[in-house]
Amino acid sequence: MTEQACKLVNALTAGHDGTHAVEPPPRGQRAGVVQSLLTRPDYEPQVDDGAADGMVALAGSLRVVFEAAANGDLDTAATQVNALMREMGSVPQLDRARGGGWALHFHGRDPGLVVGWGAGIAAGLALAIGSDLAGRLGVCQADPCDRVFVDTSKNAGRRFCSTRCQSRIKAAAHRARRATS
Numbered sequence: 001m002t003e004q005a006c007k008l009v010n011a012l013t014a015g016h017d018g019t020h021a022v023e024p025p026p027r028g029q030r031a032g033v034v035q036s037l038l039t040r041p042d043y044e045p046q047v048d049d050g051a052a053d054g055m056v057a058l059a060g061s062l063r064v065v066f067e068a069a070a071n072g073d074l075d076t077a078a079t080q081v082n083a084l085m086r087e088m089g090s091v092p093q094l095d096r097a098r099g100g101g102w103a104l105h106f107h108g109r110d111p112g113l114v115v116g117w118g119a120g121i122a123a124g125l126a127l128a129i130g131s132d133l134a135g136r137l138g139v140c141q142a143d144p145c146d147r148v149f150v151d152t153s154k155n156a157g158r159r160f161c162s163t164r165c166q167s168r169i170k171a172a173a174h175r176a177r178r179a180t181s
Contacts, residue, residue, distance in 0.1 A: 001124030
Protein backbone atom coordinates (compact mmCIF):
# COMPACT_ATOMS: atom_id res chain seq x y z
CA MET A 1 0.00 0.00 0.00
CA THR A 2 2.92 2.36 0.49
CA GLU A 3 3.70 2.25 -3.24
CA GLN A 4 0.07 3.17 -3.96
CA ALA A 5 0.40 6.04 -1.49
CA CYS A 6 3.42 7.31 -3.47
CA LYS A 7 1.48 7.18 -6.73
CA LEU A 8 -1.42 9.14 -5.25
CA VAL A 9 0.79 11.78 -3.60
CA ASN A 10 2.93 12.27 -6.69
CA ALA A 11 0.01 12.53 -9.10
CA LEU A 12 -2.49 14.44 -6.97
CA THR A 13 -0.49 17.01 -4.97
CA ALA A 14 1.10 20.26 -6.04
CA GLY A 15 4.85 20.70 -6.09
CA HIS A 16 7.65 19.82 -8.50
CA ASP A 17 8.44 16.69 -10.48
CA GLY A 18 12.07 17.19 -11.30
CA THR A 19 12.18 20.81 -12.39
CA HIS A 20 8.59 20.87 -13.70
CA ALA A 21 5.81 22.40 -11.62
CA VAL A 22 2.98 19.98 -10.84
CA GLU A 23 -0.59 20.84 -9.95
CA PRO A 24 -3.38 18.42 -9.04
CA PRO A 25 -5.41 17.49 -12.11
CA PRO A 26 -8.29 19.89 -12.83
CA ARG A 27 -11.68 18.87 -11.45
CA GLY A 28 -13.00 17.56 -14.75
CA GLN A 29 -9.99 15.27 -15.20
CA ARG A 30 -9.42 14.01 -11.64
CA ALA A 31 -11.71 11.00 -11.86
CA GLY A 32 -9.85 9.64 -14.90
CA VAL A 33 -6.45 10.17 -13.28
CA VAL A 34 -7.53 8.49 -10.03
CA GLN A 35 -9.06 5.59 -11.93
CA SER A 36 -5.84 5.05 -13.90
CA LEU A 37 -3.78 5.13 -10.66
CA LEU A 38 -5.94 2.51 -8.94
CA THR A 39 -6.70 0.17 -11.84
CA ARG A 40 -5.06 -3.26 -11.79
CA PRO A 41 -5.62 -6.28 -14.03
CA ASP A 42 -8.12 -7.68 -11.52
CA TYR A 43 -9.65 -4.39 -10.35
CA GLU A 44 -11.13 -1.40 -12.14
CA PRO A 45 -12.74 1.11 -9.78
CA GLN A 46 -15.63 3.35 -10.67
CA VAL A 47 -14.49 6.86 -9.78
CA ASP A 48 -16.87 9.83 -9.74
CA ASP A 49 -15.94 13.48 -9.21
CA GLY A 50 -16.70 13.35 -5.47
CA ALA A 51 -14.47 10.32 -4.93
CA ALA A 52 -11.74 11.90 -7.04
CA ASP A 53 -11.85 15.07 -4.91
CA GLY A 54 -11.68 12.88 -1.80
CA MET A 55 -8.60 11.10 -3.16
CA VAL A 56 -6.92 14.48 -3.79
CA ALA A 57 -7.59 15.42 -0.15
CA LEU A 58 -6.29 12.01 1.00
CA ALA A 59 -3.13 12.51 -1.06
CA GLY A 60 -2.54 15.83 0.70
CA SER A 61 -2.75 14.09 4.09
CA LEU A 62 -0.41 11.35 2.89
CA ARG A 63 2.15 13.94 1.74
CA VAL A 64 2.35 15.20 5.34
CA VAL A 65 3.30 11.67 6.46
CA PHE A 66 6.04 11.26 3.83
CA GLU A 67 7.51 14.71 4.48
CA ALA A 68 7.53 14.22 8.24
CA ALA A 69 9.10 10.75 7.99
CA ALA A 70 11.72 12.00 5.52
CA ASN A 71 12.66 14.76 7.97
CA GLY A 72 12.92 12.27 10.84
CA ASP A 73 9.82 13.69 12.53
CA LEU A 74 8.15 10.37 13.30
CA ASP A 75 5.91 11.97 15.96
CA THR A 76 4.18 14.07 13.30
CA ALA A 77 4.08 11.15 10.84
CA ALA A 78 2.55 8.84 13.46
CA THR A 79 0.05 11.46 14.59
CA GLN A 80 -1.11 12.00 10.99
CA VAL A 81 -1.36 8.26 10.31
CA ASN A 82 -3.31 7.70 13.55
CA ALA A 83 -5.73 10.46 12.55
CA LEU A 84 -6.19 8.89 9.12
CA MET A 85 -6.81 5.43 10.59
CA ARG A 86 -9.43 6.87 12.97
CA GLU A 87 -11.06 8.88 10.17
CA MET A 88 -11.17 5.90 7.82
CA GLY A 89 -12.00 3.32 10.50
CA SER A 90 -9.16 0.98 9.49
CA VAL A 91 -10.10 -2.58 10.46
CA PRO A 92 -7.92 -5.62 9.74
CA GLN A 93 -9.54 -8.52 7.91
CA LEU A 94 -8.31 -11.72 6.29
CA ASP A 95 -9.41 -11.90 2.66
CA ARG A 96 -8.90 -14.62 0.09
CA ALA A 97 -5.66 -13.95 -1.76
CA ARG A 98 -5.26 -14.18 -5.49
CA GLY A 99 -3.93 -17.64 -6.18
CA GLY A 100 -5.31 -19.10 -2.95
CA GLY A 101 -4.63 -18.74 0.72
CA TRP A 102 -5.36 -15.71 2.84
CA ALA A 103 -4.02 -12.16 2.94
CA LEU A 104 -4.33 -9.47 5.59
CA HIS A 105 -6.11 -6.36 4.32
CA PHE A 106 -7.47 -3.31 6.07
CA HIS A 107 -10.98 -2.14 5.29
CA GLY A 108 -12.65 1.16 6.10
CA ARG A 109 -15.82 1.91 8.02
CA ASP A 110 -17.77 2.02 4.75
CA PRO A 111 -17.21 0.52 1.30
CA GLY A 112 -16.60 3.85 -0.45
CA LEU A 113 -13.53 4.34 -2.62
CA VAL A 114 -11.81 7.02 -0.52
CA VAL A 115 -12.44 5.35 2.83
CA GLY A 116 -11.58 1.89 1.50
CA TRP A 117 -8.29 2.95 -0.03
CA GLY A 118 -7.54 5.42 2.76
CA ALA A 119 -7.97 2.75 5.44
CA GLY A 120 -5.60 0.35 3.71
CA ILE A 121 -2.99 2.99 2.91
CA ALA A 122 -3.09 4.46 6.43
CA ALA A 123 -2.64 0.98 7.93
CA GLY A 124 0.23 0.24 5.54
CA LEU A 125 1.97 3.46 6.53
CA ALA A 126 1.34 2.66 10.20
CA LEU A 127 3.05 -0.69 9.76
CA ALA A 128 6.02 1.03 8.10
CA ILE A 129 6.32 3.80 10.71
CA GLY A 130 5.90 1.33 13.56
CA SER A 131 8.82 -0.77 12.31
CA ASP A 132 12.35 -0.23 11.11
CA LEU A 133 10.91 0.81 7.73
CA ALA A 134 10.06 4.36 8.84
CA GLY A 135 13.34 5.63 7.39
CA ARG A 136 12.36 4.19 4.02
CA LEU A 137 9.67 6.83 3.38
CA GLY A 138 11.36 9.63 1.47
CA VAL A 139 11.05 12.88 -0.44
CA CYS A 140 13.29 13.48 -3.44
CA GLN A 141 16.44 15.43 -2.54
CA ALA A 142 16.94 16.83 -6.04
CA ASP A 143 15.96 20.48 -5.63
CA PRO A 144 13.27 21.60 -6.48
CA CYS A 145 11.68 18.14 -6.85
CA ASP A 146 9.42 17.05 -3.99
CA ARG A 147 8.00 13.75 -5.27
CA VAL A 148 7.83 10.99 -2.66
CA PHE A 149 9.13 7.42 -2.73
CA VAL A 150 9.55 4.27 -0.69
CA ASP A 151 13.18 3.15 -0.54
CA THR A 152 13.29 -0.53 -1.42
CA SER A 153 17.06 -0.65 -1.95
CA LYS A 154 19.12 -3.15 0.04
CA ASN A 155 21.25 -0.49 1.73
CA ALA A 156 18.43 2.03 2.43
CA GLY A 157 20.43 4.66 0.55
CA ARG A 158 17.90 5.97 -1.95
CA ARG A 159 17.74 9.78 -2.07
CA PHE A 160 15.86 10.49 -5.30
CA CYS A 161 12.40 9.78 -6.66
CA SER A 162 13.72 8.62 -10.01
CA THR A 163 16.86 7.96 -12.01
CA ARG A 164 16.03 11.16 -13.93
CA CYS A 165 16.47 13.27 -10.79
CA GLN A 166 19.53 11.29 -9.71
CA SER A 167 21.14 11.79 -13.11
CA ARG A 168 20.33 15.52 -13.12
CA ILE A 169 22.06 16.01 -9.76
CA LYS A 170 25.06 13.86 -10.70
CA ALA A 171 25.49 15.75 -13.99
CA ALA A 172 25.31 19.10 -12.20
CA ALA A 173 27.92 17.94 -9.66
CA HIS A 174 30.15 16.74 -12.50
CA ARG A 175 29.84 20.09 -14.31
CA ALA A 176 30.65 21.92 -11.07
CA ARG A 177 33.77 19.81 -10.49
CA ARG A 178 34.96 20.39 -14.06
CA ALA A 179 34.40 24.14 -13.76
CA THR A 180 36.59 24.36 -10.65
CA SER A 181 39.46 22.24 -12.04
